[in-house]
Amino acid sequence: KNEVEQSPQNLTAQEGEFITINCSYSVGISALHWLQQHPGGGIVSLFMLSSGKKKHGRLIATINIQEKHSSLHITASHPRDSAVYICAVTETSGSRLTFGEGTQLTVNP
Amino acid sequence: NAGVMQNPRHLVRRRGQEARLRCSPMKGHSHVYWYRQLPEEGLKFMVYLQKENIIDESGMPKERFSAEFPKEGPSILRIQQVVRGDSAAYFCASSPFQEHTEAFFGQGTRLTVV
Secondary structure, three states: OOOEEEEOOEEEEEOOOOEEEEEEEOOOEEEEEEEEEOOOOOEEEEEEEOOEEEEEOOEEEEEEOOOOEEEEEEOOOOHHHOEEEEEEEEEOOOOOEEEOOOEEEEEEO | OOOOEEEOOEEEEOOOOOEEEEEEOOOOOOEEEEEEEOOOOOEEEEEEEEOOEEEEOOOOOOOOEEEEOOOOOOEEEEEOOOOHHHOEEEEEEEEOOOOOOOOEEOOOEEEEEO
């Protein structure tokens, strides 16, 4: 079992829909990261969370430390949101990142 | 302030050749992490370095792979005698502190072994 699990693996939505991607982890963490990767492109940090909720534009990230669960929400989705979204954690025992397998999001016009 | 710079962006090597991947961290960052993304797989940790020191290389294959981060110049990930299975995207990330305070990644180097 992976230490970081994401769901769903693939997600297709229509433009304008509200999207949720989930992340569960099984280790103690000091921080959780949401990353975005476009095809053939680099990796961009969207959020870093250690508690609560953060919002940036149409993106919202939440984390529940007790339940070891985080969600990434996209409101009013747009085709340019199509990308792979990756959840990653910094474990309390170390400094490196441990990644989920990623969620491939496709938003159709 | 330039971000994390990786070069080359794309690298093609024949089996048996050597591949050298470079990573210049963000200004002021002295901690560098290398991650590998195999085709259709998630990112996996390879090695964590500070200037002139390897701190954690638990993710590095035991043979053919090495990494350094000299006092001056970029961090280098070196793969000797490449094989087809080494074909992947290699990402570098840097941090000013021991912990990833925020994940600053480079654009990656896409290695293709033919």
